Amino acid sequence: MNPSSTSIAWPPQYKVKKHRLARHVKLKAVSANSLEITIPCRFNQREIPAILEEHKSWIIRQLSRLPPLSQTQEMPDAIHFNAINEFWNVYYMECDARLKIIQRPNREIVLVGKVGDQNLCREKLIQWVKNKSRAFLESQLHAISTKTSLPYKSVAIRDQQTVWGSCTAAKSISLNYKLMFLPQHLAHYVIIHELCHTRHLNHSQDFWNLVAVHDPDWRKHRYELRHANQYMPAWIQSE
Numbered sequence: 726m727n728p729s730s731t732s733i734a735w736p737p738q739y740k741v742k743k744h745r746l747a748r749h750v751k752l753k754a755v756s757a758n759s760l761e762i763t764i765p766c767r768f769n770q771r772e773i774p775a776i777l778e779e780h781k782s783w784i785i786r787q788l789s790r791l792p793p794l795s796q797t798q799e800m801p802d803a804i805h806f807n808a809i810n811e812f813w814n815v816y817y818m819e820c821d822a823r824l825k826i827i828q829r830p831n832r833e834i835v836l837v838g839k840v841g842d843q844n845l846c847r848e849k850l851i852q853w854v855k856n857k858s859r860a861f862l863e864s865q866l867h868a869i870s871t872k873t874s875l876p877y878k879s880v881a882i883r884d885q886q887t888v889w890g891s892c893t894a895a896k897s898i899s900l901n902y903k904l905m906f907l908p909q910h911l912a913h914y915v916i917i918h919e920l921c922h923t924r925h926l927n928h929s930q931d932f933w934n935l936v937a938v939h940d941p942d943w944r945k946h947r948y949e950l951r952h953a954n955q956y957m958p959a960w961i962q963s964e
Contacts, residue, residue, distance in 0.1 A: 736777050737788060740802050741770060742840060743818040750776055754787035759799060763819070800846050801960055804834075804854070806905045808912040809861055817846070826853050847960060851884075854961070858882055858902035866898065866916055873939045875920040889915045889950065892922035906956045914946035 739760035750773075751763040762773060777784065804813045813832045817840040824838030824845050834853065836846055859882045866880050878896040884903070885891070891899045898919045904912045917939045925932035936943045 735781070735785075736774065737784065738799075738802070739773075739777075740800065741773070741816050743768075743816065743835075745820060752776075752780060752784065752787075754784070754791055756788075756791050756799075760784065760788070799960060800843055801850070801958060804850075804958070806857065806861075807908045807956055808905050809909070815850070824849055826850070851961065854905065855882065855884070855902045858905045862900045862902070862904060862912075862916075865912070866900065866920075869913065869916050870920055873917065873920060875923055875939075877920065877923055889953075890919040892919045892926065894926055896923045898923075903957060903961065906958065906961070907950075907953055908956070910942075911946055911950055911953060914940055914943060914950065917943075 737760045739762050742761065742763045743766050744763050745766055747763050747765045747768075749765070750768065753761040753763070755761050764770070764773075800817070801815050803815055805811070806813070811832060813834055816833065816835045818835055818837045819840050820838060822838045824836060824840070824842070826849050827835045827837055829835060836849060840846055862882055863880055866877070869875075870877055876896070877892075877898050879898070881897070881899045882902050883899050885899070885901045889901045889904060900916070900919070904915060907915075918936060921932055921935045921939070924935055933943070940946065
């Protein structure tokens with residue numbers, strides 16, 4: 726038995742690409758842990774598991790010949806926003822058009838265009854995530870500000886590399902768009918933390934006392950936040 730074949734997970738991870746010129750289902754191994762499936766536009770995707778089983782031996786042989794692809798290089802087939810408990814399926818459709826994202830019902834998005842350019846796909850997906858984050862985080866900040874009676878002057882949604890949020894002396898708050906991937910209670914803790922800085926622009930005892938008023942479990946949440954990278958998908962951590 727080929728030793729490498731024993732490490733192949735079944736069923737393998739796969740990405741589905743719809744192609745307007747496709748007449749049949751095409752299977753392509755792209756790494757030891759990734760399969761690309763090209764289908765006709767009107768193909769019923771519910772048939773894919775049966776097709777994988779039918780060609781299982783061939784697929785395993787093909788996958789076992791390839792090195793594993795680093796997770797940071799793979800594009801997602803789904804995006805999970807923990808903060809709002811939303812799960813979006815991601816599909817890829819190859820064509821010669823300029824790359825764009827189409828949002829469909831039932832929480833599906835399709836990248837249409839030259840999807841072989843992973844860097845460009847990643848840029849498009851990140852921009853889509855930022856747009857989703859902006860709507861959610863701005864509304865959450867407003868709601869929590871009203872509830873806690875801690876007003877702020879302005880808000881910006883950014884892509885900070887080292888902090889989850891910040892607050893200036895002018896009460897301008899910045900929030901990291903990646904908060905969307907955290908559990909809701911941690912995203913709320915970050916927002917409360919920054920709102921409390923509108924009153925105390927430091928980490929004095931008075932500041933923490935105020936945080937405790939609005940989040941009695943702040944110590945637990947602060948500790949959890951130190952390990953928050955576990956919630957970040959690999960493709961977005963490599964930004």
